[in-house]
Amino acid sequence: MIIPRLAIKNLLGAGLRTWLNVVVLSLSFVAIIWTQGLYRGMGDQASQAMIEAELGGGQYWQPNYDPLDPLALQDAHGVIPDGLKQLIEQGQATPILITQATIYPNGRMITIRMKGTDPNQNILSLPSHFLEADNDEIPALIGSRMAKSAGLEVGDSVTVRWRDAGGTFDARDVTIVQVMRTNVQTIDQGQIWIPIKTMQELTLMENEASLVVISKDTVDDKNIAGWEFKDLDFLLADVKALVRSKSVGASILYVVLIALAMLAIFNTQVLSIFRRKKEMGTLMALGFTRFQIIKLFTLEGALHGVLAAIMAAIYGLPLLIWFSKKGWAMPGSVDSYGFALGEKLFPTYSAGLVLGTTLLVLMITTIVSFLPTRKIAKLKPTEALRGRIT
Amino acid sequence: MEDNILIKTQELVKIYPMGQTQIKALNHVNLDFQAGEFAGLVGPSGSGKTTLLNIIGSLDSPTEGSAEVMGKKIEELSHKQGARLRNQHIGFIFQTFNLLPVYNVFENVEFPLLLLGDSADEREKKVMQALEWVGLSDRVKSKPSQLSGGQSQRVAIARAVVKKPGIILADEPTANLDAENSHHILQTMEKINNELGTTFIFATHDEKVIRYLRRKITLVDGKVAKDERFENPVGKGEYQ
Numbered sequence: 001m002i003i004p005r006l007a008i009k010n011l012l013g014a015g016l017r018t019w020l021n022v023v024v025l026s027l028s029f030v031a032i033i034w035t036q037g038l039y040r041g042m043g044d045q046a047s048q049a050m051i052e053a054e055l056g057g058g059q060y061w062q063p064n065y066d067p068l069d070p071l072a073l074q075d076a077h078g079v080i081p082d083g084l085k086q087l088i089e090q091g092q093a094t095p096i097l098i099t100q101a102t103i104y105p106n107g108r109m110i111t112i113r114m115k116g117t118d119p120n121q122n123i124l125s126l127p128s129h130f131l132e133a134d135n136d137e138i139p140a141l142i143g144s145r146m147a148k149s150a151g152l153e154v155g156d157s158v159t160v161r162w163r164d165a166g167g168t169f170d171a172r173d174v175t176i177v178q179v180m181r182t183n184v185q186t187i188d189q190g191q192i193w194i195p196i197k198t199m200q201e202l203t204l205m206e207n208e209a210s211l212v213v214i215s216k217d218t219v220d221d222k223n224i225a226g227w228e229f230k231d232l233d234f235l236l237a238d239v240k241a242l243v244r245s246k247s248v249g250a251s252i253l254y255v256v257l258i259a260l261a262m263l264a265i266f267n268t269q270v271l272s273i274f275r276r277k278k279e280m281g282t283l284m285a286l287g288f289t290r291f292q293i294i295k296l297f298t299l300e301g302a303l304h305g306v307l308a309a310i311m312a313a314i315y316g317l318p319l320l321i322w323f324s325k326k327g328w329a330m331p332g333s334v335d336s337y338g339f340a341l342g343e344k345l346f347p348t349y350s351a352g353l354v355l356g357t358t359l360l361v362l363m364i365t366t367i368v369s370f371l372p373t374r375k376i377a378k379l380k381p382t383e384a385l386r387g388r389i390t
Numbered sequence: 391m392e393d394n395i396l397i398k399t400q401e402l403v404k405i406y407p408m409g410q411t412q413i414k415a416l417n418h419v420n421l422d423f424q425a426g427e428f429a430g431l432v433g434p435s436g437s438g439k440t441t442l443l444n445i446i447g448s449l450d451s452p453t454e455g456s457a458e459v460m461g462k463k464i465e466e467l468s469h470k471q472g473a474r475l476r477n478q479h480i481g482f483i484f485q486t487f488n489l490l491p492v493y494n495v496f497e498n499v500e501f502p503l504l505l506l507g508d509s510a511d512e513r514e515k516k517v518m519q520a521l522e523w524v525g526l527s528d529r530v531k532s533k534p535s536q537l538s539g540g541q542s543q544r545v546a547i548a549r550a551v552v553k554k555p556g557i558i559l560a561d562e563p564t565a566n567l568d569a570e571n572s573h574h575i576l577q578t579m580e581k582i583n584n585e586l587g588t589t590f591i592f593a594t595h596d597e598k599v600i601r602y603l604r605r606k607i608t609l610v611d612g613k614v615a616k617d618e619r620f621e622n623p624v625g626k627g628e629y630q
Contacts, residue, residue, distance in 0.1 A: 002504045006490075013492035282488040285449060286549075287477025287505045289470050381449040385484070 007299040021264045025308035028257040030316035032357050037347035039247035044348050046239050052125040053184040055235045056213040060227040065210045073100050077208045083224045084212045092218040094121035095209035097199050101162040105150040113191040116199030123215045130178035131195045140174035143188025147179040165204040262368045269301050269372040281384030294373045301369020305362040397423040401455035404441050415441040417612035428583045429605035430592035438612040439593035447559045448472035477505050481550030483560035487542040489534040496530040499548045520548040540571030551582050557589045564596050576602045
């Protein structure tokens with residue numbers, strides 16, 4: 001216990017020098033946890049929004065379906081197999097039919113994806129109930145981004161042209177019944193939603209779908225002949241990769257912060273070793289071994305990390321908790337991030353993140369504190385007592 | 391008589407490299423010190439006093455020859471064994487006091503006992519006793535920066551004596567003190583020597599210290615030039 005006791009005394013005895021290092025290091029702690037929590041929250045929020053609006057608990061894909069290949073959509077449809085039909089009837093799944101189409105709003109031509117969905121589905125948060133038609137018009141649901149880019153509003157009619165299963169082009173007018181506000185771009189940008197029954201009739205794809213979304217609570221990944229099950233890990237892989245790539249960019253900030261804090265601690269350690277040679281000599285004369293002195297100086301440096309963690313907990317914890325409750329208002333330009341974000345971003349701080357960051361910073365602090373002390377290993381007691389170092 | 395010998399040097403040589411040349415700080419020194427001696431190494435600067443003291447204190451090792459302290463050959467000790475010897479058997483008093491600045495008087499004196507692993511009760515008893523010997527039992531909470539030079543040196547003496555070592559090595563202990571404080575310190579050390587039988591070896595060229603010595607070893611150019619013993623040292627002499 002003598003070494004920790006002496007280390008604490010020395011550290012606190014150093015006064016302002018110690019507290020400057022501790023403040024810088026505690027700022028790094030809070031900044032790292034804050035930014036990581038922000039990106040974690042971003043990932044969680046984007047994933048959750050996509051699960052609710054588009055992905056459900058997973059999807060069964062018709063084998064030709066590839067969301068990244070518009071040309072493959074022509075053949076990406078098939079009769080819904082019995083196994084899935086059963087789930088749909090039980091309200092545990094909903095089919096979606098997708099085909100390429102062109103709309104002609106305001107004299108312009110825009111290539112879109114026409115998607116058919118069940119107006120009565122409640123698997124996804126998509127406001128599909130607006131698609132329940134009580135007249136001959138074909139109701140269409142679009143997102144706010146689509147409405148903006150096509151210049152469409154509720155009540156507008158727009159001509160849609162598509163190719164049916166037989167390869168014949170056909171066209172009809174659809175009426176915009178609702179412009180939905182969603183932060184999930186993949187159900188909004190460049191697409192219109194119509195009732196699946198109508199779409200099946202128009203495209204001559206009776207009882208067919210491109211994919212079937214199962215509900216979040218349905219644990220079903222059984223083999224359905226001819227259809228491929230895609231779980232959430234697969235479906236969210238791109239979002240997670242995107243968030244990861246963005247968080248790597250942000251990590252530059254805390255690398256700089258940590259580097260600054262470590263530089264201060266390294267500098268303090270080097271100065272300490274040069275200034276306190278006589279003290280080291282005295283400790284040796286009193287019976288300390290070199291190893292014990294190395295331990296003492298390393299511990300003194302590492303304790304900066306402990307004090308910083310305590311300080312960060314005192315002012316950072318309330319700050320982070322407040323922030324996670326209030327959220328961070330996102331500017332409109334976040335659409336360019338490429339994934340779903342709400343108007344506010346709520347950071348997520350897990351115990352793992354806080355503990356992991358604390359351990360990481362403590363580990364780096366200890367290593368940085370240890371490096372200059374290697375000089376002590378060569379220290380001769382007589383030289384140290386004279387205030388010299390070899 | 392042989393049984394009482396705490397320190398024995400035989401043909402002790404210490405050479406320091408100095409650039410291209412070498413300096414022979416100790417040149418075939420043969421000395422014995424018995425338990426309870428109050429001896430001093432005297433001589434001009436560079437005569438080898440501190441070097442000999444450092445080797446006896448296992449802070450340095452000889453280049454040639456042998457130095458045996460409390461039955462241990464210094465030249466054969468590992469760094470760790472040297473530290474243990476210092477911790478258990480040797481106390482040091484330095485010219486600049488070398489107190490630990492962040493510790494108060496009590497903690498400074500307590501420090502060697504912590505290293506020895508004494509219990510809290512034992513430590514408190516021993517520290518208070520040591521501080522009483524040096525007359526500082528009323529300054530236990532003071533920090534070194536609040537003490538005068540004389541008081542600091544008395545704390546250093548208490549720290550050296552608290553573990554009741556066999557040997558106390560004092561390197562120019564009065565060099566930073568005025569005459570009055572020097573005599574006070576020396577009288578304290580003399581008292582400890584008489585009461586506890588602790589062997590004191592000084593490295594000094596201070597005449598005030600020399601007046602208290604019962605044995606004066608004069609070193610010149612690393613060699614023992616004279617080894618004198620005094621039955622009745624002058625002590626404070628005309629200052630009394």
